Amino acid sequence: MRRPTRSRLLVVHLLVAVLFLVLLGRLWQVQVLDGDRYARMAAENHTRRVVVPAVRGEIVDDRGRPLARDRAAVRVSVDRAALDRLPDRGRAVLSRLAELLGRPREELAARLRPCGPGVNKPCWAGSPYEPVPVAGGVSERVALRLMEREDDLPGVRVERRPVREYPRGTLAAHLLGYLAPGSSGAGRGGAEPTGRDGLEAQYEDDLSGRAGSREVVVDSAGRAVRTVRERAPVPGATLVTSIDARVQAVVEKALKRAAGRVAGAAGSGAAVVMDVRTGRIVALAGYPAYDPSVWTGGIRQADYARLTSEAHGLPLISRAIQGQWPPASTWKIVSTAAAARAGYPLDGHYDCSGSYRIGDRSFRNFGGANLGGMDLHRALVVSCDTIFYRFAHRLWLKDDGAPRPADPMQHMARAFGFGVRTGVDLPGEAAGRVPDRTWKRETWERTRKQTCADARTGYPSVARTDPRRAAYLTAIAKENCDHGYLWTAGDAANFSIGQGDVVVTPLQLARAYAALANGGTLFSPRVGRAVVGRDGRVLREITPPVTGRLPVPDRTLAYIRHALAEVPRSGTAAPAFAGFPLDKVPVAGKTGTAEAYGAADTSWFASFAPADHPRLAVVVVVSEGGTGAEAAAPAAREIWSGIYGLDGRRAALPGGRPPAGLPETTGVSETDGLPAAIGLSGTTGLSGTRGSWDDTGRPR
Incomplete structure (x- = not known):
């Protein structure tokens, strides 16, 4: 019995020795081999990375007059994560903040909601880990009051940020577009607003610049102690437009x-x-x-509802x-060119009668006027319809039953650039429509089921308020249900004067x-x-x-x-x-x-x-x-x-005569930027000189 006991004790001693060796090895690894890495990680627990937004580039007209630019403004943001850690999830903080800002608490709470299906604006479309802006353009007096009450407002930040300004109000609104929070553009820091329409969206990469960053050491209260490292932002370029x-x-x-x-x-x-x-x-x-x-x-929300x-x-x-x-009769330049190409002489003699009959339908001249004989010069001057009806009908007759219809008017319309986007440097452009046989058949096949149902029911909801309109719509639906796939002579006649389905x-x-x-x-x-560029160099024409x-x-x-x-x-x-x-x-x-x-x-x-x-x-x-x-x-x-x-x-x-050359632009240093804040007491730039701005919204 004695020998097995000694053997067990020896095994236990060996296990204890091995454990001590492993522990000592691990301590040596942590303190010696990985000591620097853990020291950095410990330091990072006390540092914060602050995004320094880039100054967005200006949009100017052909003379250099500003249409859109950045100006400095005080912004108040709320850290949602900090509020969620409070016992009441920040309700008291929001109430105090709303009182100081002079705004309804419900409005501030709405701005903190994440955007999503069924969520009305205002809401937050940025990252859930970033502070949410709740008030912009705050006066420095209000900002100082907020700073004085920092202990009562945990999670609230006051910061000086660039704000987009449109100095000419509504002028060129659809051209310029607007900025809105969302996914950041190239180089934009965090949830900085990005271009969402117009030139602001089309030239986002050029205008946005590249955000900088600053790493600062903070104490236990979140106060900035010192800056560890800094990367200056790169301002956006200026977009010179041809707009006057x-x-x-x-x-x-x-x-x-x-x-x-x-x-x-x-x-x-x-x-x-x-x-x-x-x-x-x-x-x-x-x-x-x-x-x-x-x-x-x-x-x-009220403004968004009005805009939509x-x-x-x-x-x-x-x-x-x-x-x-x-396009109505403005389209007749296309029809004239098509008729001339089809062999109809420009100076020929044509009858501008009061009406022209195609099948069982009479196509009338505007006002039913009978203007007699004329050439195409006069037909354009007085805008005669019936001459173009005749052209369209005769060209349709040539194509009717042909295995490969010529469709001369459609071909000319497409040659004039209709039916496709122009490619203008603005987002959301529509393509218009040049209807033809293929388009009509595809449309009929896509809508036939609903069209035939409408022909049977007769638009009862419309009939209750407008019986004549309901009867008209029902007749159209019946016609389209039966043979809406056919490109008729009537379609060709309407096409020739820019009516019907052409848009x-x-x-x-x-x-x-x-x-x-x-x-x-x-x-x-x-x-x-x-x-x-900010230095005045032309980066791209x-x-x-x-x-x-x-x-x-x-x-x-x-x-x-x-x-x-x-x-x-x-x-x-x-x-x-x-x-x-x-x-x-x-x-x-x-x-x-x-x-x-x-x-x-x-x-x-x-x-x-x-x-x-x-x-x-x-x-x-x-x-x-x-x-x-x-x-x-x-x-x-x-x-x-x-x-x-x-x-x-x-x-x-x-x-x-628009100007032949480019206007002179004022360049600024590529190190110009705006400082950002860490908490209330970490606010910088409210009265500092770095990144300060003059009254025109230009960096000093």
Whole structure:
């Protein structure tokens, strides 16, 4: 018994010895081999990484006038994680903060909610681990009061941050876009606001710069003790645009006046001014508009509801590139070019009768007027419909039953750039539509089930309030249910005068008229002109690419231009241009009146000037504005007068010539930035000089 006992004791001693050796080895590894690493980890428990936001680049017009820029402002943020650790989950802290800020506690609490399905704005779309901004533009007096009560406000931060400013209010709102919190852009620190629409989104990488960082040692109360290391932010570049702020103001004023005459939300529209020689956008506007600064600091739910409300006209929609309407008679430049290419002589004699019958339907001239015989020059001047109905019908008859229809009018429309996006450097552009046989069959197959159901039921909900409209819709549904897949002669007739299913955006129409004016070059328009660094170096020039040439002989283009020059003198636009000095600035243009069942007509006017040596194209559309001469043409006249300084106005663009070169820009050091705060007592930059800003919003 003695020998086994000694053996067991020996084993126990060996195990104890091994354990001591392992422990000593581990201690040696921790203290000697990994000592430096653990020391760093211990130090990191007492350091915080602070994002130093980069100053966002300016957006300026073609003369260097600021359209969007950063300015310094005091911002209050709340650390949600810190509030969650409190016994009442921060309710008392939010109540005290709301009282000091003079805002409802419910509003602050709403800003802390994570965004998601079913969550109304305001809400937080950034990372759940980052402080949430709850108040921007706070006065320094209020900031100091918050700092004095830091012990009562755990988790609350006061920091000096760059805030986006739009010094011209609503001017060019749809062009500029806006900033909103969300996923950070290239180089943006944390949840800094990023471009969400317009130029702010399109040129985010250029404008945002690159955020810096600062690592600071903090004590147990979260107070900054010293800075360990620092990486300076890189400011964003300046975006120089081809927009002229004065012309933009003229355009917006004219558009607002024209659309404002229409009652209710139907009063909407758009306008475009384009340099026909370069493809650059000089002005682009939509109505109704909004002030982009409403997004600064987080948009309120009431403001967001208004911007997305049909009752207020959906102000967020950029109607110049997203609005789509039938182009009506402005489309006749396409039909004229197609007819001439198909062999119909420009100077031929054609009958402008009061109506033209196709099958069992009579297609009427505007107002039923019988204007007698004329050539295509006169047909464009007086905007005869029936001549183009005949062209469309005869070309349709040639294609009917052919294994490979020629569709000459559709081909010409696509050659003019319709049915596809222009490629403008703005997000969200619509493509418009050039309907043809393929499109109609695909649409019929996609909608046949619902169309046939509507034909059977007869729109009972509509019939209760508008029996005539219900009967009309039912008849259309029955026709489409039976043979809606066929491209009929009636479809071709409507297409020839820009009615039916064809739709275009104002920018597409402006590009087409610019191509007509410049001799056939089709551009992909551009708003941006150059990206300029903070040191004044041109980092990148932006040139509108050429996307095609019109397949139209020079003689035909000159013929159409000559005819359009007569429209404001003796044609359909003559009432709108009565008294206008056409001898000084000869304007060529075409009116359009797009009919819609149950609504007032859409008013169009597409133009360019000077007619003999075109430089600019101006297109205006006013939804439910009446005939082209009633709303759009007077607005275009006001724009031309403002550009050239006519009718007693000051010239917004003397001579109608955009500047050839780039404006001078003021560069700043790439180390300029704004300091960020750590807790209340760690706030810096409220009265410091580093990263301070002057009254114009420029870094000192």
